[in-house]
Amino acid sequence: MNFVKGTVEIIAFKALNKDIDSKWINWALEMLMAGYQSDNLSILAGERPPFNQFELHSLTDRVFKDLGIDYSDINQCLINYVHYIIDLVKNKNVEIFSALEILKNLYIDTDYEYLYQFYLFYFAKSDLTESENQWYIDGINRENIDYELDLYFIEWKSLYSATI
Structure with a gap:
């Protein structure tokens, strides 16, 4: 399975510790539609504004861990x-x-x-x-x-x- 189109952008945003917005939610939905499965990814896909950045940064940490995405470099x-x-x-x-x-x-x-x-x-x-x-x-x-x-x-x- 390949990651969806916007994954590189989301990884860069995560590496830069950018605020999480609807672009991240849309990415999570696309990942689910592409066949990726994770409880944390499903939770992220269901988020709606206003976004609690503290909670969402913790959630996206878990999503990246679930998906095996490394953004340390x-x-x-x-x-x-x-x-x-x-x-x-x-x-x-x-x-x-x-x-x-x-x-x-x-x-x-x-x-x-x-x-x-x-x-x-x-x-x-x-x-x-x-x-x-x-x-x-x-x-x-x-x-x-x-x-x-x-x-x-x-x-x-x-x-x-x-x-x-």
């Missing part, structure tokens, strides 16, 4: 998540600017150097939607930003290996 969890986001863009499931916003916020949350260029691309693309110039990345303009970003996605994926 935060760095690898984030690398897997970035691969996932890049693949969403490549498969046209997410718009480039939305993906860059996620990656920019991930950099802000973690300050991990390997995410910094995504931060720069986000602001470069943002500036180029409103003006002819951007000052974040040399040589980037309206005509080549998507091409250069695509090349950077390929380069990034070759430098950082996903494990999922």
Whole structure:
């Protein structure tokens, strides 16, 4: 059995100790529909707002243990998540600017150097939607930003290996 599509994202959220919201509940429902069975997963799937973060963090600890999901290597969890986001863009499931916003916020949350260029691309693309110039990345303009970003996605994926 393979994990459902959003599992990499949920693992990254767990590794970062993010608040639990309806996205987690939907993931739990999808996991149940995919055939995963766990009392704790069923409980998570049945949760409704308002969410008690203390209780839900404890519950998701048990869910991850039940499913054998290890999130102890935060760095690898984030690398897997970035691969996932890049693949969403490549498969046209997410718009480039939305993906860059996620990656920019991930950099802000973690300050991990390997995410910094995504931060720069986000602001470069943002500036180029409103003006002819951007000052974040040399040589980037309206005509080549998507091409250069695509090349950077390929380069990034070759430098950082996903494990999922």
